[in-house]
Amino acid sequence: MGTSCCHSSPALPHSFFALNLKNCLSLSSPKASTRGVHQIRALNVKVMQEDMVMNIPHVLSVAGSDSGAGAGIQADLKACASRGVYCSTVITAVTAQNTAGVQGVHTVPEEFVAKQLKSVLSDMDVDVVKTGMLPSINIVKVLCQSLKQFPVRALVVDPVMVSTSGDVLAGPSILDIFREQLLPMADIVTPNLKEASALLGGLQLKTVDDMCSAVKSIHDIGPRNVLLKGGDLPASLDAVDVFFDGENIFELCFPRIKTQNTHGTGCTLASCIAAELAKGSPMLSAVKVAKRYVQTALDYSKDIVIGNGIQGPFDHLFKLKSIALNSFRQWAFDPSVLFLYAVTDSGMNKRWGRSITDAVEAAIQGGATIVQLREKDIETGEFLEAAKACLKICHLHGVPVLINDRVDVALACDADGVHVGQSDMPARMARTLLGPEKIIGVSCKTPEQARQAWIDGADYIGCGGVYPTNTKANNRTIGLEGLKTVCLASKLPVVAIGGIGVSNARSVMELDLPNVKGVAVVSALFNRECVLAETRKLRTVLREKPAGRK
Numbered sequence: 001m002g003t004s005c006c007h008s009s010p011a012l013p014h015s016f017f018a019l020n021l022k023n024c025l026s027l028s029s030p031k032a033s034t035r036g037v038h039q040i041r042a043l044n045v046k047v048m049q050e051d052m053v054m055n056i057p058h059v060l061s062v063a064g065s066d067s068g069a070g071a072g073i074q075a076d077l078k079a080c081a082s083r084g085v086y087c088s089t090v091i092t093a094v095t096a097q098n099t100a101g102v103q104g105v106h107t108v109p110e111e112f113v114a115k116q117l118k119s120v121l122s123d124m125d126v127d128v129v130k131t132g133m134l135p136s137i138n139i140v141k142v143l144c145q146s147l148k149q150f151p152v153r154a155l156v157v158d159p160v161m162v163s164t165s166g167d168v169l170a171g172p173s174i175l176d177i178f179r180e181q182l183l184p185m186a187d188i189v190t191p192n193l194k195e196a197s198a199l200l201g202g203l204q205l206k207t208v209d210d211m212c213s214a215v216k217s218i219h220d221i222g223p224r225n226v227l228l229k230g231g232d233l234p235a236s237l238d239a240v241d242v243f244f245d246g247e248n249i250f251e252l253c254f255p256r257i258k259t260q261n262t263h264g265t266g267c268t269l270a271s272c273i274a275a276e277l278a279k280g281s282p283m284l285s286a287v288k289v290a291k292r293y294v295q296t297a298l299d300y301s302k303d304i305v306i307g308n309g310i311q312g313p314f315d316h317l318f319k320l321k322s323i324a325l326n327s328f329r330q331w332a333f334d335p336s337v338l339f340l341y342a343v344t345d346s347g348m349n350k351r352w353g354r355s356i357t358d359a360v361e362a363a364i365q366g367g368a369t370i371v372q373l374r375e376k377d378i379e380t381g382e383f384l385e386a387a388k389a390c391l392k393i394c395h396l397h398g399v400p401v402l403i404n405d406r407v408d409v410a411l412a413c414d415a416d417g418v419h420v421g422q423s424d425m426p427a428r429m430a431r432t433l434l435g436p437e438k439i440i441g442v443s444c445k446t447p448e449q450a451r452q453a454w455i456d457g458a459d460y461i462g463c464g465g466v467y468p469t470n471t472k473a474n475n476r477t478i479g480l481e482g483l484k485t486v487c488l489a490s491k492l493p494v495v496a497i498g499g500i501g502v503s504n505a506r507s508v509m510e511l512d513l514p515n516v517k518g519v520a521v522v523s524a525l526f527n528r529e530c531v532l533a534e535t536r537k538l539r540t541v542l543r544e545k546p547a548g549r550k
């Protein structure tokens, strides 16, 4: 690795910050003076009189605005936010831009760029400056002056000249000042193929070998590290970026994602590098994380459609895909789905010679309103595949799917939620991992557990065993009385579970407890020859009006 001391001060995990704040004294190194950053600090900690305060890692993006919000300042804000880093902004140009290209550029006067720079840099503790579109020579000049006046710990330069759409964002007249002033101050410069070619006087760059020699020539201009991006290599090739730290060349090679949604990849990559450096990462790690991040975001967003042009933006927060998949689902959890709650059991299905998916399909045909996959004794890979297949079937019928216990499997297959027991992952932690919109159910036997489930952000309670059952070993039966006690103590909707079937489901419903929304059933559906017929029978029983009611 190169000479920058950021390489010799390994990053520490964030939990370290939290645990050791009281023990850390004066960990911040002095800010760099004129030439970029040799002193990337390992910890974002500073001393304020007696008290320790932790600075949130901070990137300042100096870039242009993209009205379509796929690239530029908007991409930088999203990338930093998703990497957990604060991002302030200095806007150098306002572009009229969409997925078809750039329709217009309005350059901000350099005096006003200087004013924005001063506002941010004189007040806030910026760790890393990341530059994007710098549309005039004078803007580059004021930026370089500001960096000398207010040194920061790292400078990431994305020498934006040509957008992914092929539009010119800074003309060739910018090249001299880039070469003479900006690049020599940079800790890393991240040109794409066209920009690298322009920096090298029009040199043709077509292969990875070309890229490997180009990074050395660009390094000679003065930046400490060079990352030459290969997004624009022929589509038949992998997405190869070449990194050079002054000593070693690294080819960072990832499979090319087949997608039109690559608008803003360059801005995002540079912002993500800046964000990782702001957290204290060494340069190569920052670059690797950034590349992986862009790859993952592209993969998640490969099928989204925003705009009618050829180059769409991608989703920095990796969420649009799951929203699109789950679009049948109501935004708020609807407790009425607990009505006929089918819980699978791999042992039972094996005994009857059917697959999980066949069992689930039959339960849905019979009228199940929600499905929980409770697979205690199969391998994770097999569980995940079965879960994906069940999700497809259930979603076709608008039926939500929950995963028992395995939050990892729920995340991996983008299930609708999880059901956790008292000895599984705490509901509060599951909520943190799954986010606000997923369904979380908790098994409760006591009013105290029910109260805790509410505090932890659960959506419903599974209460039982109401009747004796063989499905779960050492499971205390709480009876109808126990069910009543829990229900009266809780505001949450409840599904009754444990030994419930066609013969006794009505006694549960006839308790007439307003929060009992339905019954959850394992053996009565799946330990039978015909799952479809049993589910239908149960549905009929549940739908019967209580005696004496019209």
Ligand SMILES: Nc1ncnc2c1ncn2[C@@H]1O[C@H](COP(=O)(O)OP(=O)(O)O)[C@@H](O)[C@H]1O
Residues within 6 Å of the ligand: 162, 163, 164, 191, 192, 193, 229, 230, 231, 232, 239, 240, 241, 254, 255, 256, 257, 258, 259, 262, 264, 265, 266, 267, 269, 291, 294, 295, 298
């Ligand atoms: N289709 C793709 N699949 C995977 N990675 C890609 C794809 N297109 C671009 N990238 C990656 O996105 C980043 C930005 O690259 P590039 O598009 O070359 O820069 P720019 O957006 O500045 O033109 C690079 O890490 C590149 O390898």
Ligand SMILES: Cc1ncc(COP(=O)(O)O)c(N)n1
Residues within 6 Å of the ligand: 063, 064, 065, 066, 071, 072, 073, 095, 097, 132, 133, 160, 162, 163, 164, 165, 169, 262, 263, 264, 265, 266, 267, 268
């Ligand atoms: C305002 C602005 N800045 C930068 C880019 C480069 O975009 P890309 O990351 O796709 O190369 C852009 N299209 N618009």
Ligand SMILES: [Mg+2]
Residues within 6 Å of the ligand: 164, 231, 262, 263, 264, 265, 266
């Ligand atoms: Mg690109």
